[in-house]
Amino acid sequence: MKTSIATVSISGSLTDKLEAIAAAGYDGIEIFEQDFIAFDGSPRDVGRMVRDHGLEITLFQPFRDFEGLPEPYRSKAFDRAERKFDLMGELGTDLVLYCSSCHPKALGGIDRAADDFAELGERAGARGMRVGYEALAWGKHVSDHRDAWEIVRRADHPNIGLILDSFHTLGRGIDPETIRRIPGDKIFFIQLADAPKIDMDLLYWSRHFRNMPGEGDLPVKAFMQAVMAAGYDGPISLEIFNDQFRGSSTRQVAQDGYRSLVALMDDVRRAEPALDIDLPRIPARVPSHGVSFIEFATRGDEADKLEALLATLGFAPSGTHRNKAVSLWSQGGVRIVLNKETEGHAATAFNARGTTVCDIGLRVADAQAVVDRAGALGIAPFSQPIGPGEMDIPAIRGLSGSVLHFIDEGTGLEHVWQVEFGQSETPAGAGITGIDHIAQTMSYEDMLSWTLFYTSVFDMRKSAMVDVFDPDGLVRSQVVESPDGALKITLNGADSHRTLAGRFLSETFGASVQHVALATDDIFSTLTDMTARGFEPLPMPQNYYDDLAARFDIAPDLLARMQELNVLYDHDEKGAFFQCYSKAFAGGLFFEILQRDPGYTGFGAPNAPFRIAAQKRQVRGRGMPAR
Numbered sequence: 001m002k003t004s005i006a007t008v009s010i011s012g013s014l015t016d017k018l019e020a021i022a023a024a025g026y027d028g029i030e031i032f033e034q035d036f037i038a039f040d041g042s043p044r045d046v047g048r049m050v051r052d053h054g055l056e057i058t059l060f061q062p063f064r065d066f067e068g069l070p071e072p073y074r075s076k077a078f079d080r081a082e083r084k085f086d087l088m089g090e091l092g093t094d095l096v097l098y099c100s101s102c103h104p105k106a107l108g109g110i111d112r113a114a115d116d117f118a119e120l121g122e123r124a125g126a127r128g129m130r131v132g133y134e135a136l137a138w139g140k141h142v143s144d145h146r147d148a149w150e151i152v153r154r155a156d157h158p159n160i161g162l163i164l165d166s167f168h169t170l171g172r173g174i175d176p177e178t179i180r181r182i183p184g185d186k187i188f189f190i191q192l193a194d195a196p197k198i199d200m201d202l203l204y205w206s207r208h209f210r211n212m213p214g215e216g217d218l219p220v221k222a223f224m225q226a227v228m229a230a231g232y233d234g235p236i237s238l239e240i241f242n243d244q245f246r247g248s249s250t251r252q253v254a255q256d257g258y259r260s261l262v263a264l265m266d267d268v269r270r271a272e273p274a275l276d277i278d279l280p281r282i283p284a285r286v287p288s289h290g291v292s293f294i295e296f297a298t299r300g301d302e303a304d305k306l307e308a309l310l311a312t313l314g315f316a317p318s319g320t321h322r323n324k325a326v327s328l329w330s331q332g333g334v335r336i337v338l339n340k341e342t343e344g345h346a347a348t349a350f351n352a353r354g355t356t357v358c359d360i361g362l363r364v365a366d367a368q369a370v371v372d373r374a375g376a377l378g379i380a381p382f383s384q385p386i387g388p389g390e391m392d393i394p395a396i397r398g399l400s401g402s403v404l405h406f407i408d409e410g411t412g413l414e415h416v417w418q419v420e421f422g423q424s425e426t427p428a429g430a431g432i433t434g435i436d437h438i439a440q441t442m443s444y445e446d447m448l449s450w451t452l453f454y455t456s457v458f459d460m461r462k463s464a465m466v467d468v469f470d471p472d473g474l475v476r477s478q479v480v481e482s483p484d485g486a487l488k489i490t491l492n493g494a495d496s497h498r499t500l501a502g503r504f505l506s507e508t509f510g511a512s513v514q515h516v517a518l519a520t521d522d523i524f525s526t527l528t529d530m531t532a533r534g535f536e537p538l539p540m541p542q543n544y545y546d547d548l549a550a551r552f553d554i555a556p557d558l559l560a561r562m563q564e565l566n567v568l569y570d571h572d573e574k575g576a577f578f579q580c581y582s583k584a585f586a587g588g589l590f591f592e593i594l595q596r597d598p599g600y601t602g603f604g605a606p607n608a609p610f611r612i613a614a615q616k617r618q619v620r621g622r623g624m625p626a627r
């Protein structure tokens, strides 16, 4: 199966685009007329450039406002068609997309349009060209692929076929199952795009908010299942109009697109195994059973402070690495690794950004399968030299060059703590039972990419994006989690440097984990224990508790305990949620301690503005903690 991407989908000059597209692994490109017109070189030069990159031009597009016109417009449209056939010949492509007319003079009528296409088919045939007809969701008379298909069917010409674009079908809510009725050989080309569900004008939505399959909310898998079931075997091409992508890294967007295509077609094959899909088989998404460890790169004064903080949270040293300046702190099955090495991956991370989470270990069903699947999706494995007596644990690169290690059971990897750290017992601690979630802060424009990373590699789903109001700007929060909730990651996207998240990004030189949320079954006894160990919570103001008393029906003595321990509260239909924050350390990192009823699925988002305001007071009060 050939993969392709429209040049409009990514940023940069035509040369930049071709390099990125070829490097990402695509077979071809759709040339958008605008891109060609803006280019200073002949059509032959463009065709040669494309082929020099090992790519082919799968489609030239768009040709607008062709069908259903009265004279003299009709003849002019045919003249224009001939000129574009000339151009296509020079570019070296034989397929052009005609989108349904938006011309104010277009008359409508299925047979009139079919006659126009029958005549066009004759002219195209004489030139060795083929024409595909696409229903734009906002076309004047044709806005539904079923009508476009009826026109193509009645035109009844071998050089005239249908082009399906998932956006136009799914954006209008047309059932993709209707595609199964169309003969596969009459579908000349497939364009794929996803989009977030937002209620807005179709044209504006299409031209600004499309995204990669899997990044949005449209049923693109069902669409592709129907297309493949129809017997289609041509290129599958991404056509993504997205304002953010037009300003982002050319290579990254091209890579994400390829990743989304491979993951989608793998999903299609798994959903309908009888379909004949000519793509290499890749391992299925691997379930994660949660976080095995979190590793901080840290040193010197910051390391001392982090150790002191961990001790107040009830963690205790429980092992030292056999070869390295790396120690293990643990409590109730939660492992925190402190890496003070001056060489290797952690040292690089520390040198670049100070104390930071440089590595996350995930418990998975099959560690090697994760690395193999990630490889098929274009994500490189990570490896470091292995010292004497050390284990080779499969890993890949994650957020901003940090590392994700995978630990499974059954291959012996789970013994790494005894083998490398000589771990004996797990200290009892303050009642922390696990890691509830990890929060990663990134810039807003990287959020789609990282959401795709997690949902394409792992068996994780995304939930709706939530707006978090920082007093100085908006932060958007997206949760990705495994179906059983064992692994939950919140991705927080900052737009402005003035938000707490934005400030963290600039203080720590890029995206990384900003907080780790520790779970307890009894937050009051845990916090009482932590307080006795010297834990200092983030202080919450009286106004917050007055508001809680007004909003919720909380017993006065419970409210008093919450206030005493600086516990925040939320609930949904299924249960209650309590949370408390540590003060920030090392440039804005912090811990959260929380207790959730099993049914509560949120993260206390309504509390975020008050938490952020309290954190900002702290920063102003004593300045950002020194490095």
Ligand SMILES: O=C(O)c1ccc(O)c(O)c1
Residues within 6 Å of the ligand: 061, 062, 097, 099, 134, 136, 165, 191, 206, 207, 239
């Ligand atoms: O927005 C448009 O005009 C437009 C043009 C060509 C396409 O293939 C398309 O899907 C949309």
Ligand SMILES: [Mg+2]
Residues within 6 Å of the ligand: 134, 165, 191, 239
């Ligand atoms: Mg299209």
